[in-house]
Amino acid sequence: MKKYVVLMLTILLFLAGCGSNNDDSSQAGEVPEIIEVTILTPDSLNPNEEVSLEAKVTQGDENVEDAAEVKFEVWKSGEDEREMLEAQHQSEGVYVVSKTFESEGVYNIVAHVTARDMHNMPKKEVTVGNPEAGADRHEEEGHHDESESEHSH
DSSP, rough: HHHHHHHHHHHHHHHHHHHHHHHHHHHOOOOOOEEEEOSSSSSEEEETEEEEEEEEEEEETOOOOSSEEEEEEEEEEEOOOOOOEOEEETTEEEEEEEEEOOOOEEEEEEEEETTTEEEEEEEEEEEESSSSHHHHHHHHHHHHHHHHHHOOO
């Protein structure tokens, strides 16, 4: 019977010791704030010019200087080919990588950020050059052809 009591006391002491470690973290009662990621790259870019893809990573009011991984996934709208570019920490929570967009169009940029046991993937759409002008020109040509055919009737 004594062995049983000693065993139970040992288990209780062990559990109490484990419980006190957990109490320290739960005593603060704080759930860590999620990491916030803002893509700083401008909405409009020029083709064939090197630009910086930038992401600002914060947690609450604090800049995140220790992100485990920051990558930019880039692809042209309507196309399947995607490119993953690994960014480097610059300063004040900003992570940067250089990219040259070779053709006009609308591109999607997703920042994949892993920091402090969290992951965030904001998406931004950027326009390279003036792709609408090309589309408008084709539409106008189409309308012009239609109006000519109407007049010839």
